[in-house]
Amino acid sequence: MIIRDAKLGDEVSILGLIHELAVYEKAPNEVINTAENLSKDLFQDKVCEAIVAESDGVIVGFALYYTAYSTWKGRCLYLEDFYVQPAFRKQAIGTLLFEKVIAIAKERKVARMDWQVLDWNELALSFYRKHNAILESEWINGRFFFPNSSLEESI
Amino acid sequence: MIIRDAKLGDEVSILGLIHELAVYEKAPNEVINTAENLSKDLFQDKVCEAIVAESDGVIVGFALYYTAYSTWKGRCLYLEDFYVQPAFRKQAIGTLLFEKVIAIAKERKVARMDWQVLDWNELALSFYRKHNAILESEWINGRFFFPNSSLEESI
Numbered sequence: 001m002i003i004r005d006a007k008l009g010d011e012v013s014i015l016g017l018i019h020e021l022a023v024y025e026k027a028p029n030e031v032i033n034t035a036e037n038l039s040k041d042l043f044q045d046k047v048c049e050a051i052v053a054e055s056d057g058v059i060v061g062f063a064l065y066y067t068a069y070s071t072w073k074g075r076c077l078y079l080e081d082f083y084v085q086p087a088f089r090k091q092a093i094g095t096l097l098f099e100k101v102i103a104i105a106k107e108r109k110v111a112r113m114d115w116q117v118l119d120w121n122e123l124a125l126s127f128y129r130k131h132n133a134i135l136e137s138e139w140i141n142g143r144f145f146f147p148n149s150s151l152e153e154s155i
Numbered sequence: 156m157i158i159r160d161a162k163l164g165d166e167v168s169i170l171g172l173i174h175e176l177a178v179y180e181k182a183p184n185e186v187i188n189t190a191e192n193l194s195k196d197l198f199q200d201k202v203c204e205a206i207v208a209e210s211d212g213v214i215v216g217f218a219l220y221y222t223a224y225s226t227w228k229g230r231c232l233y234l235e236d237f238y239v240q241p242a243f244r245k246q247a248i249g250t251l252l253f254e255k256v257i258a259i260a261k262e263r264k265v266a267r268m269d270w271q272v273l274d275w276n277e278l279a280l281s282f283y284r285k286h287n288a289i290l291e292s293e294w295i296n297g298r299f300f301f302p303n304s305s306l307e308e309s310i
Contacts, residue, residue, distance in 0.1 A: 048224040069203040111304035136296040149266035
């Protein structure tokens with residue numbers, strides 16, 4: 001089992017895991033991202049970055065993150081998605097991925113690392129509690145969806 | 156009253172408004188950002204962008220945003236902070252700023268625009284409801300703070 005930076009070609013496996021996580025989060029039809037677009041964003045335009053967990057040459061987990069910004073704290077690292085396949089849990093792979101992202105945040109000397117977790121996801125919440133993370137429930141997410149995005153037009 | 160892109164030199168006024176908003180959000184001591192760092196992030200490294208509302212040459216409101224990423228939706232626009240001074244409210248300045256950010260998001264053809272609002276901030280919540288925004292309360296913010304950030308070291 002190795003943890004390594006994602007490399008060109010990994011986008012297909014990562015997108016597969018993104019779909020698995022969307023099913024778990026009860027929103028399987030919400031994924032409009034494509035392997036081609038993810039590849040461009042990760043490796044060409046570098047809008048985001050990813051690390052993967054590889055077991056016998058197969059990617060079984062990943063963490064995807066990017067540089068966010070806080071008016072209060074300056075640059076932050078935002079952990080957008082973080083997933084290990086059920087069959088590969090209980091082997092500390094999640095801990096290895098999570099701790100690697102924390103190490104990257106510290107290395108870059110950002111003031112804060114952020115992520116979000118669904119309030120019914122007890123498995124994830126207990127994982128974050130074990131890592132002594134701060135969990136704030138007083139925020140509400142505001143959103144607009146735009147149906148004519150370049151990603152949807154390209155499909 | 157004009158709405159325009161922030162330009163070099165505006166960082167001092169914007170930081171003043173960031174401090175005002177922090178007082179309103181009951182966290183006046185949480186701001187470690189400096190005008191110098193904000194200037195670098197906005198105008199040199201372009202980690203984030205801002206628009207301002209100017210009345211008689213004085214900046215009375217701002218919106219600060221950046222390109223975020225969703226594994227499901229690809230590139231998104233994240234509205235990090237958005238504020239109008241109390242004395243200048245009830246003049247639709249907030250609406251002008253907010254609608255300008257929405258227009259930028261649409262222009263860039265992102266699939267989603269996101270922000271966060273505190274659950275006790277009824278003024279902001281009713282503003283977003285009036286704009287038919289989706290408001291999701293089932294998410295919890297996970298965070299780590301790192302005391303040795305480059306920003307803190309530079310102070």
